Amino acid sequence: MFLLDKMLRKIVRSGDLTVITADGRERRYGSPDPAREPVTIRFLDARAPDFIARHPRLGMGEAFMDGRVVVDRGDVVALLDLIRSNVPWERGGGIDGKRKIGKRLLGTVGRFNSLRASRRNVAHHYDLSDRLYDLFLDADRQYSCAYFTDPAVSLERAQADKKAHIAAKLALAPGQRVLDIGCGWGGMALYLNRVADVDVLGVTLSEEQLGVARRRAADAGVADRVKFELIDYRELDGRFDRIVSVGMFEHVGAPHYRRFFTKCRSLLADDGMMLLHTIGRVGGPGATDAFTAKYIFPGGYNPALSEILGASEAAGMVTTDVETLRLHYALTLEHWYERTVAAKAEIEAIYDVRFYRLWTFYLAGAISAFRHGGLVNYQLAYAKSRDVPAIARTEIVQAERHLRDA
Structure with missing residues (x-):
């Protein structure tokens, strides 16, 4: 002791x-x-x-x-x-002046996500039991940072507002073709089709997510307009008016950032726009904490804003909007934690008590990291040309208000 x-x-x-x-x-x-x-x-x-x-x-x-x-x-x-x-980040709790060069190199090596490694890493987390995610997520299975216009609103309301917040920034028009990279269980793709009358292709590396997303599209009667494929973004071809990626960039790996943005640029129409929603870190580049890397998101890494912008600038993307969501993910995670605790018996029945403890520790650690550590959430909008819609923030605000009211 x-x-x-x-x-x-x-x-x-x-x-x-x-x-x-x-x-x-x-x-x-x-x-x-x-x-x-x-x-x-x-x-x-x-x-x-x-x-x-x-x-x-x-x-x-x-x-x-x-x-x-x-x-x-x-x-x-x-x-x-x-x-x-x-030891909050603001008082130096996240700045390790004694970090060894070798440790940073090890962190970089762990983020080389080949096609095979990416599929394996995604399966590790997202191919868990469907029932588990039903127990702690909202009904639409939004497994990413919600948007709290008021800390007191429900998780369902905050996740719906997140989708409206993103859709407003995309300046969608009926008939456009949209690519959803890392589509999860299909919630965002189905939402964009419903509110904006667009066609969507969602791509994922999770077989479990793919099955659920396709079933949801069929049940909604829109399988001809909202399609889902099991494919890596690096293997995609075609041209899209809009690209959206929510909660996927954390799995790309820093060595692949420039390739990611170069690929996205090649997939965008000349007047196309893109919205990237990702966990990030304040300050400079860092390393994934050991517990998360070993048990939760192998190969995962939350980028610094400088890493994102450096790669997107090098790929020739025009940054049209940057927003930092600071405490929104902490609020989201608190809802997930409360629902997990309430479902303790069911989760232990699906897995065991050790898994339940692992999951609660993961959520609790994430809450503290967003409350006091160096983690935030970034939303960045991009275009191939500066001449894209919504050149004033008032246009985005008005569009978002309309979507939320609807």
Whole structure:
């Protein structure tokens, strides 16, 4: 416990953390803070504290998954929020001046996503049980950052507003051909067809998502206008008036960014437009945290804005709009976490208790990263030419208001 005790005394200054060791001894850290609920954790394995201290980027997640440490007061969200809020990004918590060159190189190597690796990485996460996603997502299965016009609105309302927010920026017109890269379960493609009378091709690397998306299009009677294919964006041909990509760019990998934008530019009509919606990081380039890379999104990486813009500029894309959604994903994740906890028995029945702990730790860690760490969400609009519709923000706002009212 010596190493972990030393670490916690250095980190936890604000907030009340109690640690009970496997032999029943109690240690207190920090000081009471009305803004944070007190948290108590208890070790069931005497070796777990040392394991966590020696593997700080992975140890707590694995010890929690394996039941070697439990949260007796509060929950895992409160625990990670207490820890992360003491070292927020704004106060240098996300800037590691001692990062080794070798570590950065290892992070880069892990982001070389070949065609085969991309399919394998996507299947790892998105080919999980359909029932799991039904339990914590909204009815449309929007598995990306929602748009909260008010923090108090429901998840369903915020996800609908996200789709309207994106559609307004695309300046759609009836009869246009739209490409949805990383279409998920088809919700965005079906929405754009419904509200804008456009034809959509959605592409995914997940067989599970493909089956659901095609079934939804058939059930809606629009399978002739909203089509879905199992294909990598690098293998696409054709010409599209609009391209939208929501929550997919995180899986591209930094070494492939320029190729991604070059491909998108080649697929766009001369007067075409594109909307990219992605998790990103404030500050400069970094590395994916060890827990996420190992258990959740292998090959995934959340880019810095400079990495996105550098690649899109090199590919000859005209950036027409940039927006940073700061706390929207934290609010989204809080809804997902609450629904996951409410469905604990069902999730454990689908998988097991270890998977349930993994999933709650993943969501809790993401909440703390968007609340106090360096993660945000970016929306960037692009065109091949500066002469595209909606040259004033008022046009986008008016279009969005119309879509939301509808």
